Amino acid sequence: MRLVISTCSAQYVGKLSAHLPEATRLLLVKADGSVSIHADDRAYKPLNWMSPPCSLNESKNESGEVLWTVTNKAGEQLIITLHEVHNDVSHELGVDPGLIKDGVESHLQELLAQHIDTFGPDWTLVRREFPTAIGPVDILCRDNKGATVAIEIKRRGDIDGVEQLTRYLELLNRDPLLKPVRGIFAAQEIKPQAKTLAQDRGIECLVIDYDALRGIADPSLRLF
Amino acid sequence: MRLVISTCSAQYVGKLSAHLPEATRLLLVKADGSVSIHADDRAYKPLNWMSPPCSLNESKNESGEVLWTVTNKAGEQLIITLHEVHNDVSHELGVDPGLIKDGVESHLQELLAQHIDTFGPDWTLVRREFPTAIGPVDILCRDNKGATVAIEIKRRGDIDGVEQLTRYLELLNRDPLLKPVRGIFAAQEIKPQAKTLAQDRGIECLVIDYDALRGIADPSLRLF
DNA sequence: TGATATATCTCGAGT
DNA sequence: ACTCGAGGTATATCA
Known part of the structure; x- marks a missing residue:
């Protein structure tokens, strides 16, 4: 699991088109390949995301900013421009035993x-x-x-x-x-x-x- | 936004009852008061969570472990036992401008x-x-x-x-x-x-x- | 694989 | 505060 705090903007083209203006957010990259962009509100739901299976490509644009291009098999794309990175840490978590429910x-x-x-x-x-x-x-x-x-x-x-x-x-x-x-x-x-x-x-x-x-x-x- | 990597277990009692065995996970505390417990998979959905408005109380149990008790107005509770904390960082993100959609x-x-x-x-x-x-x-x-x-x-x-x-x-x-x-x-x-x-x-x-x-x-x- | 029903649905708009 | 509808719904089950 990789946690990046970054001032970023983003664009999603897939089931719909959506755009995210520049702001500081959490970028969460999980071991399953998923990427999600979190603001400091909206409970657990990210502003934008890509579900696995998908691949993350890291590059630089002409201004020297880091560019994340996340693509899935259907050709849907989430493109994140990292204008400034404030923090970038990774942790190995391992496989989770999962939730045990009752009452459905x-x-x-x-x-x-x-x-x-x-x-x-x-x-x-x-x-x-x-x-x-x-x-x-x-x-x-x-x-x-x-x-x-x-x-x-x-x-x-x-x-x-x-x-x-x-x-x-x-x-x-x-x-x-x-x-x-x-x-x-x-x-x-x-x-x-x-x-x-x-x-x-x-x-x-x-x-x-x-x-x-x-x-x-x-x-x-x-x-x- | 507070990011804690911790070996933890948890219990939720509310709309249903659910239990989370011990494992290492991400605990995400947002400025809106929400708390979510993420494993390194399941895309953006947490294993367990509490939606805002809710309050987080930090205490210690009889074994000296940190205990998070998250309660909402309806009396629903998410109780997290932090057996070991591997990382604990906070960042100020500010208000997000939000997502602009097309194609609805x-x-x-x-x-x-x-x-x-x-x-x-x-x-x-x-x-x-x-x-x-x-x-x-x-x-x-x-x-x-x-x-x-x-x-x-x-x-x-x-x-x-x-x-x-x-x-x-x-x-x-x-x-x-x-x-x-x-x-x-x-x-x-x-x-x-x-x-x-x-x-x-x-x-x-x-x-x-x-x-x-x-x-x-x-x-x-x-x-x- | 496709269709169907569920979800701690979440989230936003309107009343 | 509550209801209603939409969602990149996602997810599990069953044919």
């Missing part, structure tokens, strides 16, 4: 499929990722009266999710073996707009407590 | 409005950003037979764009002065899903060659 949509779906009685007593799972022509329904199940229920699961429930479930329901209700199929929209948090739209379409909303569900699934995973 | 959706819209005959000979523009109760329609025009056409423009055409156009068409067709109004979905790239949905709803799809269009609009801008 697939976990929610798994947990809810395993504990289908979250929705009501005596409910039964038909299958997870039930296939349809326009994509898989997260969970298809039957309620205690044997009626078919399609469940769409999101971490954050917004209007898109309701639209998606609506499309599935329309399709599923064309199948005489399944119909009538009703819908449940389940999420850790449901936006008011989404709730309104769902109600308007006769779709039930369910807010899920992920921690509680995880606690039921495996008490050893409780945080407290 | 608004340009496409401008170009297509100027060259409405891209859609057919003798078409006429009614107006760009035609206002409706649920938002502006990108382009409203009339075809060579005087029939009203609503055009939705995207750089990448996915299912959301078709939904959006569908809502506009429903609304516009309630206006006796305009109806019948048909729709065209125009994008540089149209996803198969979106194409299928559009066809199902009687919406025409049109793939646009941005460079060609720009070439027509201003030959001096041609790349070749």
